[in-house]
Amino acid sequence: QVQLVESGGGLVQAGGSLRLSCAASGRTYRRAMGWFRQAPGKEREFVSAISWSGFTTLYADSVKGRFTMSRDNAKNTVYLQMNSLKTEDTAVYYCAAKENRYASSRADEYIYWGQGTQVTVSS
Numbered sequence: 001q002v003q004l005v006e007s008g009g010g011l012v013q014a015g016g017s018l019r020l021s022c023a024a025s026g027r028t029y030r031r032a033m034g035w036f037r038q039a040p041g042k043e044r045e046f047v048s049a050i051s052w053s054g055f056t057t058l059y060a061d062s063v064k065g066r067f068t069m070s071r072d073n074a075k076n077t078v079y080l081q082m083n084s085l086k087t088e089d090t091a092v093y094y095c096a097a098k099e100n101r102y103a104s105s106r107a108d109e110y111i112y113w114g115q116g117t118q119v120t121v122s123s
Contacts, residue, residue: 002026002112004095009117014087016121020080022095022114032098033071033078034110037091037119044107047093048080052101060105063089085121092116 008020022033034049048069049058057069066085071078078095096110104110 002028002031002097004097004112004114006093006095006114006117009093009119011120011122012085014085014121014123016085017081017083018085018119020082020093020095020117020119022078022080024076024078024095024097028076028097030101032101032103034096034098034104034107035069035078035080035093036096036107036110037089037093038116039088039091042091044094046105046107049103049105050078051103056103058103058105082119085119087121087123090119090121092118 003025005023030052032051035047036044037047038044046060050069054071066083068081094116095114097112
């Protein structure tokens with residue numbers, strides 16, 4: 001069992017930055033992690049993923065070059081640094097954990113999910 005708790009969301013102006021954190025507890029060893037988001041009226045979408053080692057990171061085209069995902073396995077925490085935020089980045093952001101150590105953009109491969117943190121970008 002894995003518990004995930006996101007933090008760091010909030011209200012920011014377009015062009016600004018936020019850093020999301022996801023603290024994991026439980027059986028976290030050798031799990032790849034991902035960030036997904038869901039905007040009102042839209043389906044959940046992939047944002048970023050990172051392998052257990054941290055050597056592999058994946059990004060959605062919409063955030064590539066602006067967002068950076070990282071992890072600190074000693075702290076059981078993953079991060080999402082979000083720069084140059086746009087109004088279309090407004091969503092609830094969810095942290096998720098896979099069963100294995102390989103990064104993936106597929107939501108159906110993630111078996112543990114956090115409660116989400118709201119990110120609102122104003123114009």
